[in-house]
Amino acid sequence: MPVIIKNTPFLPYQVLQDYEETTLGQNNAIGACNIFIGTMRDFNEGDQIKVLTLEHYPGMTEKQLDKIIAEAHQQWALIDSLIVHRVGDLLPNDPIVLVATWSSHRGDAFDACRFIMENLKSKAPFWKKERLINEQERWVISNTKGYLNT
Numbered sequence: 001m002p003v004i005i006k007n008t009p010f011l012p013y014q015v016l017q018d019y020e021e022t023t024l025g026q027n028n029a030i031g032a033c034n035i036f037i038g039t040m041r042d043f044n045e046g047d048q049i050k051v052l053t054l055e056h057y058p059g060m061t062e063k064q065l066d067k068i069i070a071e072a073h074q075q076w077a078l079i080d081s082l083i084v085h086r087v088g089d090l091l092p093n094d095p096i097v098l099v100a101t102w103s104s105h106r107g108d109a110f111d112a113c114r115f116i117m118e119n120l121k122s123k124a125p126f127w128k129k130e131r132l133i134n135e136q137e138r139w140v141i142s143n144t145k146g147y148l149n150t
Contacts, residue, residue, distance in 0.1 A: 069081050078109075
């Protein structure tokens with residue numbers, strides 16, 4: 001159930017392959033893996049974004065992400081889970097986040113992956129600053145809305 005915060009680029013599919021080979025091995029109980037990969041887009045609120053800077057609170061961020069993963073493991077029959085999240089400056093198309101869940105059944109993998117991602121967006125201490133094409137900078141105020149209230 002690792003949480004990895006990186007200040008360097010990562011290749012999500014390579015991370016998954018390496019993790020499955022080194023950590024999960026030949027676990028015959030795994031029947032499903034669900035993954036979410038979030039990438040930086042070049043627009044927000046009608047404006048073109050040049051650079052996205054992600055900041056976090058070291059120690060506190062990892063602790064909150066560990067708590068989110070633990071909650072998912074309590075609610076669903078997961079075999080394992082993984083979060084990899086970037087911080088620092090990102091460019092359009094750069095991977096920002098990878099969430100992966102492994103279980104015996106797809107329903108648990110799907111539901112837990114979404115739960116982790118939605119809670120990460122709404123509860124984990126990450127801050128986003130956008131630099132627009134015109135060099136204006138602004139902090140992003142809101143993230144995911146509505147999911148946790150349904």
